[in-house]
Amino acid sequence: MLGERAKCLLLRMRALWKRRQLDRDLRDEMAFHLAMREQKLRPVFGDEARYAARRAFGNTAGIEEETRMLWTFRWLEQLGQDLRYAARSFRKSPAMTAVVVLSLALGIGANTAIFSLIDAVLLRMLPVAAPQELLQVQREAGPGAGSNSFTYPLWEAIRDRQDVFSVAFAWSAGQFDMAGGGAVQNVDQIWITGDYFSALGVNPAAGRLITNSDDRRGCAPVTVLSYGFWQSHYGGSPEVLGKSISLNHQLFQVIGVSARGFTGVDVGSKFDVAVPACASAVFDRKTSRLEARSWWWLAVIGRAKPGLTQEQVRARLAVLSPAIMSAAVPSNWDEKSQQRFLKTKLITAPAGNGVSYLRRKFTDPLNVLMAIAGMVLLIACANVASLMLARSTARSRELATRKAVGASRSRLVRQLLTESLLLSCLGAILGLLFARWGSLLLVGRLSTWRNSVYLDLRPDNRVLGFTLGVALLTGILVGLMPALRSTRIPLMAAMKSGALGGEQRRLRFRAGKWIVAAQVSLSLVLLIGGGLLLRSFTRLLALDIGFDRSNVLLVSTDLATAHIPAERMPQVYEQIDSRLKAVPGVLSVARSFTTPLSGRGWNNFVSVDTPNPPKGEQALTWFNFVSPDYFVTMRTAVVAGRSFDAGDTNKSAQVAIINQTMAKRFFPGMNALGRQLRVLGEKDEPGPPIQIVGVVKDAKYDEVREEMSATAFFPIDQMPERGVQENYALRTALPPADVVTAVQRAVAGVNGDIPLEFHTLARQVEDDLIEERLLATLSAFFGGLALLLAMIGLYGVLSYLVTQRRAEFGIRTALGAKPLSILQLVMRDTLAVVGAGIMAGLLISFWAVKLLQKMLFSLTAHDAFTTLGAVGILAAVGLVAGFVPARRAARVDPMVALRCE
Amino acid sequence: MGAPGKTDLLQGTLELLILKTLVRGAMHGYAIAESILACSEEVLQVEEGALYPALHRLELRGLLASEWGLSENNRRAKYYRLMPAGKKQLAHETEYWHRVAGAIGRVLAAT
Secondary structure (H helix, E strand, O other): OHHHHHHHHHHHHHHHHOHHHHHHHHHHHHHHHHHHHHHHHHHHHHHHHHHHHHHHHOOHHHHHHHHHHHHOOHHHHHHHHHHHHHHHHHHHOHHHHHHHHHHHHHHHHHHHHHHHHHHHHHHOOOOOOOHHHEEEEEEEEEOOEEEOOEOHHHHHHHHHHOOOEEEEEEEEEEEEEOOOOEEOOEEEEEEEOOOHHHHHOOOEEEEOOOOHHHOOOOOOOEEEEOHHHHHHHHOOOHHHOOOEEEEOOEEEEEEEEEOOOOOOOEOEOOOOEEEEHHHHHHOOOOOOOOOOOOOOOEEEEEEEOOOOOHHHHHHHHHHHHHHHHHOOOOOOOOHHHHHHHHHOOEEEEEOOOOEOHHHHHHHHHHHHHHHHHHHHHHHHHHHHHHHHHHHHHHOHHHHHHHHHOOOOHHHHHHHHHHHHHHHHHHHHHHHHHHHHHHHHHHHHHHOOOOOOOEOOOOOOHHHHHHHHHHHHHHHHHHHHHHHHHHOOOOHHHHHHOOOOOHHHHHHHHHHHHHHHHHHHHHHHHHHHHHHHHHHHHHHHHHOOOOOOOOOEEEEEEOOOOOOOOHHHHHHHHHHHHHHHHOOOOEEEEEEEOOOOOOOOOOEEEEEEOOOOOOOHHHHEEEEEEEOOOHHHHHOOOEEEEOOOOOOOOOOOOOEEEEEHHHHHHHOOOOOOOOOEEEEEOOOOOEOOOEEEEEEEOOOOOOOOOOOOOOEEEEEHHHOOOOOOOOEEEEEEOOOHHHHHHHHHHHHHHHOOOOEEEEEEHHHHHHHHOHHHHHHHHHHHHHHHHHHHHHHHHHHHHHHHHHHHOHHHHHHHHHOOOOHHHHHHHHHHHHHHHHHHHHHHHHHHHHHHHHHHHHHOOOOOOOOHHHHHHHHHHHHHHHHHHHHHHHHHHHOOOHHHHHHHO | OOOHHHHHHHHHHHHHHHHHHHOOOOEEHHHHHHHHHHHOOOOOOOOHHHHHHHHHHHHHOOOEEEEEEEOOOOOEEEEEEEOHHHHHHHHHHHHHHHHHHHHHHHHHHHO
16 A cells, blocks of 8 residues: 555656656547548538547646646645746736835834843743753742742752752852953853752753762862853964953853853853852851852752652642751841741742843733734734735736636635745745844843843744744735635626726725725724833833933942952042042042942831831831932932931941931921931941931832832941942033043052943933833834834725726716815715724723733723723724825716726 | 536446446547447436546546557557556446446345
């Protein structure tokens, strides 16, 4: 049986090549038959014998076709035929083909771009051995939530006391400065424990990788480079192996390079250098992070033992948790916190697709963008479908002719579908290029100054499959309706005249109207959604954040890295202060523990001696330690009392300035000036009294979206800990970038070893709003695109209608209809279509915008202004799109129109 | 495309007849047609052309082989020959045909 099949296949394959010969043979064979029959019939029929022979034989063409089909792969041949037809019809109307391919490419490209981001951030498995076995260990922080950070002692307790993982590792990501002072050259770095590479099954590309023997207390500083960093920074040269490189002013010996394509387990970032966790000892002074029981710096992943399900691992870990936790209790915590710590359970979460801070932040925005892109594609499809519909009318005679010579309807539908599928596949190919470019652009927009996002965006099978699926769906969506409709026309009607009879035309037009109404409704949904996100974003931008973000240069210094002892730091800072003040273009110089929205924070509970002081969370206050010029530099107004001055030193009385929110919360209806506050210590011990000498305007502390938090400022010279990193903020008269070199020179004049990082306050605020900015700009862009597409669609359909009804308008004009009444006639159609679309769009968006609510800032999803604005814009655009063809209709010259008919 | 039921029935029968005819040796299409028409005493009203798709189908299935030769009146003609697989198929089909025909006969006789 199989042999027979194979032989049959072989014969057919041969037939593909020898088609001509087979055709000739078949014709010869049949001619022979006819000749013989004719010869036999000649005595009876005479000259009629030839016809008699043919009659007896039957339909030669049909038999030839039937036989030929046996020999060839029919579908293949027909496909080839259809493709040739399609190419021919594309050549006939290149402009339309280009428009169709381009709009599909935009639609498919947008979808692919966003999907490839979703794939890279959420779905893609790590390029490591058996990623599905990887589980991230978390501390259960509450129902459903987990905290991912661990101390080194806690990690050791997990490693030594667990029996559910075949191997486990911990890591922590950070940055190292490769420059030996001055402007920093940061590289992405990870601290890893000894089993990191072996647990992931990552191989070296050169040299060897870090193993357990490299990760012991007192270990030698060694490092492994990532393949990408090795290539970009060292040109892939093997000579770097064995050499030492400077990381944060410490020398590390390069022992190897990790495998190509491996960028770490943090999705969204990469590592350049990996160093063993034990090497942190060369940086740590008083507190060693290997010993500290409250330095939460590590994340932990384990590989489940073969045969264990995640549930089994969880159950076992829950049993093991008390012993593990008690081995690493933070001894400096108060009783209550220690008890809570001991009760904490360890849980796990699948980590096969890596871990990523991007997920928490961008899952919702990406899903919204995916939905938006999907709708844009639908709108583009609608446009293309109505174009195809219009074109199939122009081709009705061609189709009718083909039907007359024997093409079946299914054959014609198949041909038209082949055309639309070819169009959508061309669109998809172009779309993949757009997507590549678009997704790179998107990733660029996800990056902040602090976290530059690195994602592997090479299209994998999932992305390609998605694109193919979208392309096929698009092709069918776009082609099926026009194909079915245009092949339904009765033959005779189409043959009789080029144009269609009134009935068919109306039918066709009704379909076009439906398509456009659907387009209008989707566009409205997108416009409303985009409008909401845009308005929410502009509200955030316009928000009074309490400081002036423009023209402030931020300079981070790190005196510890430059080996300056803590006791000498105040002196060095003062030297830098005075040098910076002398830099031309610098208006004022502030030094502080943190700057607004920098992500660095300090909080404590505060008590006051009022009759009814705030308690619990209400008493939590955010701290900053600032130099006298801080408020001037930030342009935060002092509303009562005084600012700090040179008299506030570590020897003078402790003073504080509080913000309005704190004044209102802690001293309601009272004057806060002159009152005292106390900072609660680790065991809730109130500290010494601190006198409040001023009240300043509220300013955002951690993020723009937050409610104003209670903030207390203290003189930087009165900071309780010494040796803490302090940062500069310079208000400049020039653009901040212009003073960077002068600032660098000024600091180098004090100490050339001090690493400096430059940044602006404006960028810091911008970075805080990237999700909102991304969503607002993209949804506004897509909304605009949708509007444009809907306008083109409406214009196209109405123009088509006007062309089809030219004769009718001509007659009406000839019979005395005024241009205005014809204008009204067409505009009525426009109004009906736009009105129906708007109604439907309002209904859909009423439900759809609810999904956006949590992304909106001080705006309800059913915002009347946005909704009405979107409706207004859409109606206006729709009417304009309809007016142009309507005016053309009103101007139809009856003579010309009638002559055409 | 025609009514499939009728064609299928005819097709099967026609193929059986072709196989049977070729037992006597290689023949060209016209001769096969003549032979079938003669034997069936023109009961089977088949268009002669229908023979060719059937012949090609059988050839594709490897039941027949073909080669070009000279006809009795010295014209180029395509001769079909029964292959071993064809013989086996013929035996199989004949047996089946008899069984079905017998069954139908019995049913018709029963009333």
